[in-house]
Amino acid sequence: xxxxxxxxxxxxxxxxxxxxxxxxxxxxxxxxxxxxxxxxxxxxxxxxxxxxxxxxxxxxxxxxxxxxxxxxxxxxxxxxxxxxxxxxxxxxxxxxxxxxxxxxxxxxxxxxxxxxxxxxxxxxxxxxxxxxxxxxxxxxxxxxxxxxxxxxxxxxxxxxxxxxxxxxxxxxxxxxxxxxxxxxxxxxxxxxxxxxxxxxxxxxxxxxxxxxxxxxxxxxxxxxxxxxxxxxxxxxxxxxxxxxxxxxx
Numbered sequence: 057x058x059x060x061x062x063x064x065x066x067x068x069x070x071x072x073x074x075x076x077x078x079x080x081x082x083x084x085x086x087x088x089x090x091x092x093x094x095x096x097x098x099x100x101x102x103x104x105x106x107x108x109x110x111x112x113x114x115x116x117x118x119x120x121x122x123x124x125x126x127x128x129x130x131x132x133x134x135x136x137x138x139x140x141x142x143x144x145x146x147x148x149x150x151x152x153x154x155x156x157x158x159x160x161x162x163x164x165x166x167x168x169x170x171x172x173x174x175x176x177x178x179x180x181x182x183x184x185x186x187x188x189x190x191x192x193x194x195x196x197x198x199x200x201x202x203x204x205x206x207x208x209x210x211x212x213x214x215x216x217x218x219x220x221x222x223x224x225x226x227x228x229x230x231x232x233x234x235x236x237x238x239x240x241x242x243x244x245x246x247x248x249x250x251x252x253x254x255x256x257x258x259x260x261x262x263x264x265x266x267x268x269x270x271x272x273x274x275x276x277x278x279x280x281x282x283x284x285x286x287x288x289x290x291x292x293x294x295x296x297x298x299x300x301x302x303x304x305x
Contacts, residue, residue, distance in 0.1 A: 069275045070140045085125070091276065092121045094206060095144055098198035101182045102145070105191040106152075110179050120151045138278025139286060141199050145192070186300055193296075200293040204232060207268040214264060223247070223257070230258045231265045232294075 069087035096117060103113035124147070185194060208228060215224035226247060230240070244254040273286045 068277075070138065071278055073140075074138060074278055088125060091140055092124065094202050095140075095199070096121065097178045097181070097202055098195050099144070099148055100178055101185070101198040102148070102191045102195040104179075104182050105185075105189065105194045116152070120148055123151065139282060140276040141196075141286075145195055189300075196293050197297050197300075200290055200297060203269070203272050203290060204294070207265060207272045208232075210268045210271075211261065211264050215261075224261065227254070227258055227261055231262060 069091050072084050072087040073091070099120065100113050100117045103116055104110070108116060182194075185197070189197070208231065211231070212221060212224045212228070215221055226243060240254050240258065241251055244251040247254065269290075270283065270287065273290065274280075274283050277283055277286055
């Protein structure tokens with residue numbers, strides 16, 4: 057994992073996968089499964105925008121990810137361009153051209169399922185995207201959304217472990233730019249807390265959120281040099297999402 061303020065880049069999920077030949081195979085497989093779980097929705101949304109209907113997009117997403125997990129095609133990833141986001145989209149495009157046949161739909165992705173995937177809910181989320189967005193933009197928006205959601209979930213888990221899960225739910229609007237500092241007065245009144253206390257808690261949560269977001273990004277790049285660039289790109293995508301009226305919370 058990435059250690060905050062240490063200046064060191066420790067082994068993360070994507071770097072484990074890229075160096076799978078030199079580590080425990082089960083560890084590399086688990087790391088890849090976790091990465092694939094995060095990217096299920098961005099891939100699904102990309103395929104929907106490419107013109108596949110709901111069921112074909114679902115089956116194709118499952119089949120593609122199953123092929124990664126089964127065939128170890130990940131070993132061909134270019135470590136010089138080691139962003140998992142970029143690798144995965146190129147790999148999917150190649151999969152569509154070279155390997156997908158509609159009669160595979162009955163296999164439901166090679167019988168590999170991700171238990172936490174709710175395709176129907178993803179379909180409703182996809183339907184809220186502007187209709188004129190190209191597939192690549194849809195993929196990037198959903199990638200940004202998934203990354204933010206993962207970071208928020210981990211910050212909430214930390215708060216929950218301290219018995220402050222409900223407090224996090226009341227304050228999370230201040231983490232992603234969906235509310236202004238001015239409204240903290242109203243939040244303080246609703247929570248029956250001094251405004252100074254609320255401001256301190258928001259400041260701490262923002263710091264935890266930034267660190268969690270950085271760790272999420274670190275899991276998907278091959279070297280420490282890529283983290284800041286990928287974070288900047290994430291912020292650009294989130295600005296685009298905000299201008300389009302899409303949400304990330």
